[in-house]
Amino acid sequence: KAGVTQTPRYLIKTRGQQVTLSCSPISGHRSVSWYQQTPGQGLQFLFEYFSETQRNKGNFPGRFSGRQFSNSRSEMNVSTLELGDSALYLCASSLDRGQDTQYFGPGTRLTVL
């Protein structure tokens, strides 16, 4: 089976812009979770989607949003980018639940200038 894929792998944006990141889960996995990883805060949970519905949400401002499509592919969007949004954004998929074994993609490295 193909693993979790994320596009793009690297992204450079400027403050105030918006960005959309994409994630394709492992075939058959219905749960997709997103995490933000920074040196200072570590791995922070953003949200989890299941069957096109947001099932769980972390403590991030409304500038961070996401969605899931009927084929389980997911996108996350960050609007009005701030310098502090520079991070590695990781997507992970699991069979059914956000507490199951997570299979991670390689991540998207976002740099905000």
Add this chain to the structure above:
Amino acid sequence: SQQGEEDPQALSIQEGENATMNCSYKTSINNLQWYRQNSGRGLVHLILIRSNEREKHSGRLRVTLDTSKKSSSLLITASRAADTASYFCATALIQGAQKLVFGQGTRLTINP
């Protein structure tokens, strides 16, 4: 404060030696998982141990769980240079959102 906290934050050992990392958590869990991350890449799942299990093995890895002390340990035996990575514990809480909460990780360096 973090639900899962790893100790030590960094560990440097010689190739062939055993490496032990610890994870402590605060609230009751359904399961605890260990992941490895090579520099700047995605995480790789290593082991999942459920709250009613005390020990699990996978190759050179041994994980223990002590729910009375709210702690877990990951032992890597006969370490290799390729084991150099960051190791994270993640807890699946019983209460609240059905998600994993990751600790800050232990940076393991294996010296040849």
